Amino acid sequence: MSEVLDGSVGLATVNILLLSLLFVVGIAIARLRSLFAIVMLSGLYSLLSAVWYVVVDAVDVAFTEAAVGAGMSTVVLLGAMLLTSRMAKPEKRLARLGPLVVVLVTGAMLIYATVDLPAFGDPNSPVNTGVGYEYLLVNWNDTGIANVVTSVLGSYRGFDTLGETTVVFVAGIAVAMLLGFGERSLAESIRKDDKTTKSSAKNTVKSEGKS
Amino acid sequence: MSSSHHVILRVVSKTLIPVIALYAFYVQFHGDYGPGGGFQAGVILAVAVILYALVFGVPSAMRAVPPAFTRTLAAFGVLLYSGVGFWALIRGGNFLEYGALFNEAPGGHKGQHIGILLIELGVLCGVSGAMLTIFYSFAGRVAEIRDEDW
Numbered sequence: 138m139s140e141v142l143d144g145s146v147g148l149a150t151v152n153i154l155l156l157s158l159l160f161v162v163g164i165a166i167a168r169l170r171s172l173f174a175i176v177m178l179s180g181l182y183s184l185l186s187a188v189w190y191v192v193v194d195a196v197d198v199a200f201t202e203a204a205v206g207a208g209m210s211t212v213v214l215l216g217a218m219l220l221t222s223r224m225a226k227p228e229k230r231l232a233r234l235g236p237l238v239v240v241l242v243t244g245a246m247l248i249y250a251t252v253d254l255p256a257f258g259d260p261n262s263p264v265n266t267g268v269g270y271e272y273l274l275v276n277w278n279d280t281g282i283a284n285v286v287t288s289v290l291g292s293y294r295g296f297d298t299l300g301e302t303t304v305v306f307v308a309g310i311a312v313a314m315l316l317g318f319g320e321r322s323l324a325e326s327i328r329k330d331d332k333t334t335k336s337s338a339k340n341t342v343k344s345e346g347k348s
Numbered sequence: 349m350s351s352s353h354h355v356i357l358r359v360v361s362k363t364l365i366p367v368i369a370l371y372a373f374y375v376q377f378h379g380d381y382g383p384g385g386g387f388q389a390g391v392i393l394a395v396a397v398i399l400y401a402l403v404f405g406v407p408s409a410m411r412a413v414p415p416a417f418t419r420t421l422a423a424f425g426v427l428l429y430s431g432v433g434f435w436a437l438i439r440g441g442n443f444l445e446y447g448a449l450f451n452e453a454p455g456g457h458k459g460q461h462i463g464i465l466l467i468e469l470g471v472l473c474g475v476s477g478a479m480l481t482i483f484y485s486f487a488g489r490v491a492e493i494r495d496e497d498w
Contacts, residue, residue, distance in 0.1 A: 196383040200375075204391040209479055212398050216486030281457030282464065283381050290385065291464040295444040298467065299429050301387075302474045306426045309478030312485050313419065319406075319488015320415045 148192070155189045170225045172218045180211035193257065197286050354403065361403045368396040376472050380464070386471025390425075393472065394479035406487045415488075418480035425474025432466045 162182045169175050183206025190199035255262035272289055282288040290298050313319075375382075376389035401409030433444040441448020446463030447456070 200383050200388050201391075204388050204395070208395045209391050209398075212395070212402070213482060213486055216483065216489075220486070220489055278455070280460040280464075282460065284379065284383075286383070287379050287385055287464065287468075288460075291467055292446060292460060295433075295446075295467065298471065299433065299444070302429055302471050303426055305478045306422050306474050309419070309422050309481040312482045316485040316489060318415045318419065318481070319484040319486070320410060 151192055152189070155185060155192065159185050159189070170227065172221070172223055172225060173215075175225075176211060176214045176218055179214065180207045183207040183210070357403050361399055365396050365400055368399065369393060372396065372472075376468060377465075379468055380461075386468035387475050389468075390472045390475025391479060393476040394483070397480055398483050401483070401487060406484070410484065410488075413480065415481065415484045418477045418484065420477070421473050422477030422481060425470045425472065425477060427470075428473060429467050429470030432463055432470070436463070 159182065162178055162185060166175055166178050166182065169178070183202055187199045187203040187207065190196070190202060255264075259265070272285055272293065276282070276285050276288050280288040280292050282292070372389045372392035375384035375392060376386060379385035379389070397409060397413050400412065432446075432449075436445045436448045437443050439448045439451060444463075444467075446459040447454070449459035449463055450456075452458055
């Protein structure tokens with residue numbers, strides 16, 4: 138027992154605290170019906186998982202999770218929420234059974250799979266012995282770039298990153314083709330704003346007082 | 349959103365937005381040494397504009413960063429990235445082979461540095477342009493965010 142706790146009590150406590158917070162937030166998201174609260178909690182979920190990634194030394198992943206999960210997707214979900222109603226419809230009791238079974242079975246399979254995973258930070262795990270170790274050895278001579286993550290993404294796997302950038306670009310264009318670029322629906326309000334800024338300040342105060 | 353309320357939000361975000369944009373460029377150009385790179389920097393840069401849009405209204409954000417500019421930026425980013433690939437191709441190397449960019453001797457790192465800088469710049473432009481395009485298409489559907497929606 139003392140071996141398990143030795144030297145990493147603080148880290149274990151932080152891990153348990155963060156993961157239980159994630160669990161609580163997940164349960165809250167599943168239970169809530171107010172869409173605004175769900176969107177905010179999903180941002181919180183991303184932020185908590187970003188903190189947890191920092192704890193397990195995956196700084197780049199944490200960075201991306203904080204920027205994309207907590208920042209960008211929360212905003213996009215907020216925008217999507219504004220287009221629909223504010224409350225989710227309550228489901229029938231029987232209809233909840235199917236998802237519950239799927240979640241339980243998937244969770245059981247994932248927990249079963251963790252038994253085979255190598256220990257965290259194990260130097261003999263396949264991740265640390267195979268290609269990853271090769272990259273660490275040859276990177277400095279090949280590229281002269283200190284951050285191996287950057288040199289792998291930009292140089293060794295440049296094709297993949299080009300593909301990813303194209304995917305992001307195509308996603309942006311696809312959303313714009315489905316929803317419109319957004320400028321046409323706003324053209325009227327932009328013109329109105331221009332008019333109000335041009336007209337005297339007295340008018341602006343008056344119209345604000347009305348609304 | 350009228351200017352009579354949300355004073356704290358306005359003041360705080362006015363000071364924060366330049367810092368966020370500056371931080372995006374730090375992440376961009378420091379990617380060779382620390383965590384981060386074009387993708388994260390692009391998202392952070394887009395978030396700076398989105399924060400402005402959320403606090404000061406989408407129309408004023410669209411006047412500062414027009415939607416036509418964001419979609420051009422996204423296309424320019426992908427073009428810049430693949431342009432580096434074709435540059436290497438023209439110089440006699442393989443597609444995206446940075447060593448061939450300046451015809452340097454084996455072991456030289458100038459091509460790697462310049463090539464990665466340029467493609468990260470392409471990723472920055474592509475990602476921030478695409479993210480802003482997505483945000484504008486969602487936010488442009490609602491003329492104004494009413495206070496009771498918050």
